[in-house]
Amino acid sequence: xxxxxxxxxxxxxxxxxxxxxxxxxxxxxxxxxxxxxxxxxxxxxxxxxxxxxxxxxxxxxxxxxxxxxxxxxxxxxxxxxxxxxxxxxxxxxxxxxxxxxxxxxxxxxxxxxxxxxxxxxxxxxxxxxxxxxxxxxxxxxxxxxxxxxxxxxxxxxxxxxxxxxxxxxxxxxxxxxxxxxxxxxxxxxxxxxxxx
Numbered sequence: 001x002x003x004x005x006x007x008x009x010x011x012x013x014x015x016x017x018x019x020x021x022x023x024x025x026x027x028x029x030x031x032x033x034x035x036x037x038x039x040x041x042x043x044x045x046x047x048x049x050x051x052x053x054x055x056x057x058x059x060x061x062x063x064x065x066x067x068x069x070x071x072x073x074x075x076x077x078x079x080x081x082x083x084x085x086x087x088x089x090x091x092x093x094x095x096x097x098x099x100x101x102x103x104x105x106x107x108x109x110x111x112x113x114x115x116x117x118x119x120x121x122x123x124x125x126x127x128x129x130x131x132x133x134x135x136x137x138x139x140x141x142x143x144x145x146x147x148x149x150x151x152x153x154x155x156x157x158x159x160x161x162x163x164x165x166x167x168x169x170x171x172x173x174x175x176x177x178x179x180x181x182x183x184x185x186x187x188x189x190x191x192x193x194x195x196x
Contacts, residue, residue, distance in 0.1 A: 007123040010048040019052040027055040034175045042173025049107040055097040062093045074196040100184030110172045120176040121153045
């Protein structure tokens with residue numbers, strides 16, 4: 001069994017599906033929930049967690065985005081387009097959440113052995129490959145230069161980014177989060193962020 005495979009092969013999983021309640025709760029609560037679950041899993045009070053969530057018309061900024069010189073003007077731009085903005089505490093730059101973006105969180109305990117950063121990314125990459133095993137295209141995990149919120153674990157098909165992965169670590173818990181562009185236009189989402 002590969003090291004990555006062992007992360008997905010937990011003895012037990014707690015599955016939380018919040019993919020249909022997006023309009024009922026703010027996106028900031030999803031990040032708070034992952035932090036709470038991370039602490040709970042890390043302390044041994046919960047088994048590993050897989051959580052699905054969707055939010056509507058929200059731009060999730062990274063901490064670096066808050067240091068932009070025209071932040072207030074950028075927030076106004078998003079508001080004019082009917083989007084709210086929040087700041088997440090995991091890595092990366094701004095991403096757009098809407099009804100066409102599925103977010104998944106995998107939350108693992110860091111027991112005696114620390115989980116290397118790449119190993120967390122690899123676990124999510126492996127899950128996505130399993131999810132799309134019947135889809136006859138070649139997916140890659142590599143940085144897509146020029147994409148919004150670029151990272152070394154951008155997931156792409158034919159050079160077109162459709163997903164990005166980030167991580168957050170709290171109290172012996174590791175939350176690996178991915179946004180998957182399931183439908184809609186990635187170019188339109190990128191244009192909104194570029195206008196920001």
